[in-house]
Amino acid sequence: MAPRLLELADELRAEGMAVGTSELLDCFRALEAVSWTDRTGFLEALSATLAKSQEDRRVLELVFDRFFFRATEREAVEHGVREEDARAASDAGERMDLDELREAIRSALASPDPSDGEMRDLARLAIAAFGRQGEGSGVIGVDVQRIRRTLGLKGESQQVAEQADPDPEAVPREALREFERHVRRELERALIERTRSLPPARPLNELDRALPTGAAQDLADVHRVVAQLRRRLATQGRQSRGRSRTSVVDVRATMRQSLSTGGVPVDLRYRPKRP
Structure with missing residues (x-):
């Protein structure tokens, strides 16, 4: 266990947390009183000895x-271990009706304390x-959002308590994120x-990124980002004059390139200049 904890400390440092020798020694002593099979107690022992703020606790989790x-x-x-339960779930999912699955998921998300196994x-x-x-x-990030849209899952608005007629199909936002x-x-x-084989570890800023789940403020953020992209496209057209590319964005090539960044068009592609 000690080598694994040292590896965990290295990853925490790579994400910007200050983890020193004294914190690690305190962590080892605290874990002596906690069973490693108790996930909640194990994580709380790490948080109590390594995290110095709420942001550190979020990063640690x-x-x-x-x-x-x-x-x-x-x-x-x-x-060479494989999970037989995953194959059984795959067979059951192929036989299960989509509407029936949608209602089962909504019911589980609406329950006060859904279990991890469920x-x-x-x-x-x-x-x-x-x-x-x-x-x-x-692409995992794209498939996650497509599954959510296929199932018609949307989170409750943060102002749901003030609404006279809340959406009956909405589910708690935290449960949806989970x-x-x-x-x-x-x-x-x-x-x-x-x-x-294991794919490369994703940076934390990508791991913690999620698309909007229906809240008004999330949609406002989307509109603000779109406005920024519109201004960026307008200025880049002038910067590219005299170069080998035109100022016209190649939508097909841009969307194909965005698959490598989870569907976000970070790298814009332009149509080549025709002679």
Whole structure:
């Protein structure tokens, strides 16, 4: 366990957390009083000794999930372990009606305390049903959002308590984010089993990124970003004069390139200048 904790400390430092020798020594002493099979107690012991602020705690929780998930999958790849439960869920998802699955997921997300096992099973069923329709893109971030849209899942507005008629189909935002996390994990696990290798670890700023789930302020943020992109496109047209490319954006090439960044058009592609 000690080498794994040192690796975890290195990843925390890479994400900007200040983790020194004294914090690690305190962490080792605190973990002596906690069972490693108790995930909540284990994480709380790490938070109490390593995190110095709420932001540090948020970073620790995200890195904790990413690190131990990859450590578990690395051991599974090295020992050739495969999950039979995932295959059973895939078979069940292929037989399950999409409307029935949608209602089961909404019911689970609306419950006050859904279990991790139930959320994981529903995520596997959703992936199996999604794959049955042949809509997989091969990009995990894109597939997560496509699955959410296919199931018609949307989060409650933060002003839901003030609304006279709240949307009956909306689910709690935190529960929806947790479900998306399980879907992402199962897609990553399926990719690892298929390729028999671990993909490179994603930076935390990408791991913590999520598309809007329906709130008005999220939509306002989208409109603001679109306005910034519009201004950027207008100025880049003037900067590219006299160069080998035109100021006309190649939409098809730009969207194809955006698959490498989770569907976000970061790198714009332009049409070549015709002689």
